Amino acid sequence: MILCNGKFTKHAKGKKTDVKDSRWIQKLHSLGLLTSSFLPDETTETLRTYCRQRINLIHQSSAASRKMQKYLKFLNFRLDVVVKDVCGLTGLRIIEDICKGNLDPASLAEHRHYNCRKSKEEISKALHGNNREDFLFGLMQEFESYQFFQKQIKACDRKIQKFVNTALKKTPKKLKLKTNDKPYKRLNKNAVDIKNFNQVAYQYFNGVDLLAIEGVSHATILSLMSEIGPDGFSKFKTSKEFVSWLRLAPNNKISGGKVLSSRIPKGSNRLKIALRQAANAIGNLKDTDLSDFFRRIAYRKGRQAAVSATARKLGVIIWTMITKKVPYKPSREYLFLDQKRKLGIVNRIQKQITKFELSKENFEFVTG
Structure with missing residues (x-):
């Protein structure tokens, strides 16, 4: 059957x-x-339900955020001009104070976070509104909806963390696995709130460090955990079958030895979307194997084709790492921002030593 x-x-x-x-x-x-x-195992199917519910809540939260921005424009509060993110720390504090009835621009500007680029004077100039009651009521309703969805997302995060920890406890060998920290992997506000997610993902995939791949984020790893699981990769005999299932491999139509079409088949799934987003992030990097591959394809066929080709390459790399238990080893190591800063300090010191022709004979070591 x-x-x-x-x-x-x-x-x-x-x-x-x-x-x-x-x-x-x-x-x-x-x-x-x-x-x-393809049918996932019971553990992956349960985790998939939690993660898909979380994604739906994020979409609803973003819709409420857009409506808040719309009502702010109707009220002539141009918060989007002076604040990068309306739902950031500064924006939410100002919106909350507006909903409480405070409409004074100067007092609203006092909620400015110290990281905000605009000054209090610039923020107060953008907050001279018309104070219409109907728009204020709409803004209040959308703000309450946004807060509700954020609470639901946090509840999903707690449920996901509890479920993953329970699944890991069934195999004590996995809990002993440890990997190096990755402080350079940035977390956005929509990232899953799981404590020490780097170690959890390493243990969940039985010692395979997928976060070592540049461009792969926490959201990409969570999609792999929930959509296919660590045991699902073994159901595909080759990496070609895996990327074909993802609809990332070209569908070659050949007749009489002539290629009639080589387009990617229509259709999409959540894992394909996650890999395409990771490929798009790789396109913004510099001096890596994958980013060089991205630019070669983009130069010949455009960025959209490069995203699909890089996503397919990512699928092959991930399948190989998980099924064959091999680490990710590019031909040249990519240096992240904090690593570049450390290397820059070392190079600067070495240049100074060479410039002033310093050696051991120039120093007198005094021991006490």
Whole structure:
């Protein structure tokens, strides 16, 4: 018994009936012409439910954020001009104070966070509103909705963390695995709130450090954990089958030795979207193997084709790392921002030593 996609069971010629369809499907299955769909294990399926619910809540939260920005414009509060993110620390404090009834621009500007680039005077100039009651009521409603969705997202994060920790405790060997810290991996406000997620992901994939790949973020790892799981990769015999299932491999149509089409098949899933987002982030990096590959493709075929090609390459790398238990080893190591700063200090010291021709003979060591 297999679960099969309906497009592989095209009915026979002639009048269509349920009996004829059943006989035709039975004949195809007996000849081995039907391929089964991917079905995750029970643990991955449960985690998938939690993560998809979390993504839906993020979409609803972003919709409430856009509506808040719309009502702020109607009220002539141009908070979006002076603040980079309306739902950041400064923006939320100002919106909360507006909903409480404070409409004084000077007192609202006092909520400025010290990291904000604009001064209090510039913020207060942008907060001279018309104070219409109907728009204030709409803003208050959307702000309450945004706060509610944020609470729901945090509840999902706690549930995901509890479920993952329970799954890891079933295999005590995984809990002993440790990897190096990655402070250079930035966290945005929509990242999953799991304590020490770097170690958790390393243990969940049985000692495979996927975060070592440049461009791969916490959201990418969470999508891999929830959409396919560590055991799901073994269901694909080769990396080509895996990227084909993701609909990232070209669908070559050849007739008479001539390639008629090599487009990527239509259709998308959440894992494909996550890999494409990671590929887009790789396109913004410099001096890495994957970013050089991205730029070569983008120069010839454009950025959209480069995103798809890099996402396919990421899929092959991830499948190889998990199935064959090999670490990620690019031909040249990528230096992140904090590593570049340390290297710059060392190079600067070495240049100073060379410039002033310093050596051990120039120093007198006094021991006491």
